[in-house]
Amino acid sequence: MTLGPGTRTFLVFAALVVLGALVFPSSFFYRVGTLVWINTLAVTGMVVLLGYVGLVSLGHAGFFAIGAYATALLPQYGVPSGLAMLAGAAGAALLAALIGRPILKLSGYYLAIATLGLGMLIWMVLSKEAWLTGGPDGMTVTGFSARNLLKSVGITLKTAEAWYWLCGAVATLGAVLAVNLGQSSAGRAFRAIHDSDVAAASLGVDVARAKSAAFVISAVYAAVAGALLALANGYITPDAGGFMHSVELVTMAVLGGAASVYGALVGALILTALPQVLTVFAEYEHMVLGAIMVGTMIAMRRGLVPALAGLLARRRAARRAGRLARRVS
């Protein structure tokens, strides 16, 4: 029996979550692992938007911050954290739906600039409205403990471990949903738009609506990731919604390969874990990262995962051809 793509994704992601837990020697590793899964989740949203539909957003950190700040702020007014997280996701979805219609008519770099403006706007509000958000210093986030949540179902873990498992589980779910989507009617319409919106429309695809849907979905991914980061770190600053973070999300997607959730994972892993390793050579950190980016774009424009998959497929084909040749001779 062959496994469906959704099941396969579940198995791969779940296995990697478990693998991490098996090899991590300290809480520090669990914390970095948690960040990797949170970034993977946000980047999976970029896979839907950029990889499936082919739209570039330079403002998704804005949605990330909406999720984060909703989860930070609402509990102060008595809203449970889980509900606050949902409210953040709903708020991001609503904003994406409202703003999406007019700006998604734009294409290429016009769209990039428009989304950049949106992100800046959100970042500015978060930085300036200090009475509410604590301004540039950020704010602490309380009211939810992954450790207690897991304890309530009978699993006792250290705090860092609990967050790792929780975020790994959510990232796995997010990846499975994105893969399911890609195999569905909407996903085929998305990928059709990526290649030719004129042809997609000629087949009855409402291109404007499909783009808007993808924008909303990716905004929800970013918002949930933001909420998880706020909760796991216990504090949040406006930089979560800053331009650099938006660029990071796009970079992770493109580095790994925006067309697949595996690319999202690889991109998030490299750009989250590598800086931690490179802090030893602090001075060279940015140089090394920059060199990796430039190198990838020159040698493997579709990203690491598709390039490696292609290489493996060619190897296998060559080996098969070799075997055949030996048998013939």
Added chain:
Amino acid sequence: MSLLEVSGLGISFGGLRAVDGVGFTARPGEVTSIIGPNGAGKTTLFNLVSGVYIADAGAVRIAGREVTGLPPHRLARAGMARTFQNLRVFPQMTALENVMTGCHMAERAGLLAGLFGLPGSRAETARSREAAAAALTRTGLGALAGREAAALSYGQLKRLEIARALVTGCSILLLDEPAAGCNAVETREIDDLIHAIAGEGRTVVLIEHDMRLVMRISARILVLDQGRRIAEGAPEEIRENPRVIEAYLGAHGAAEARAAHA
């Protein structure tokens, strides 16, 4: 009764009147062809009829209903499908997935059903896969279903676009040079295919430079030159029409037409 009625369509690009007051009608079960020299405005006329360009004059009706100015996806829902002269396939998808995209209008499952991979969404995808596979077989591409579209030949991609248009369940099919770049055998296959498509009662409008094919297959022919209609009629009439021979066949096509005649 004609299903598709086009009257007085026009559009300008800068100072160029690319299509100027062109009208025609097309009936179910028949092939209506549009011919004319390069740059005559044939493809532009298709783009106007299918809503890719907005006409600045004229009207389009489907079954008597005015559809002028509707966006392409609404026209698709009204039963119109088309292929493209400059291929617009989805190169990153497999041939099968390309054609499955043509099933979009028959698919009902919403976004959430798709995200969660609900049984309804899966069953629907399975149905689309079957319909697409059948369309690929019909267009002679059955063996290439799993191949990435980018790996197909030009002639195969032309047929892939036809398969993709067919699965929409269209009642009107606009074909823009389906036999371009095909060898004699492939052209013969396309000929049979178009014949069969019209035989199902669909309204086929064909743009084609291969005169043998056009003369053999068309019920009516519309001739354009420099954006204007210069003749319209049955193949025999068009072949004899001096204006057509002068404008279009005169230079390089006359011999070919005579050969087809013989």
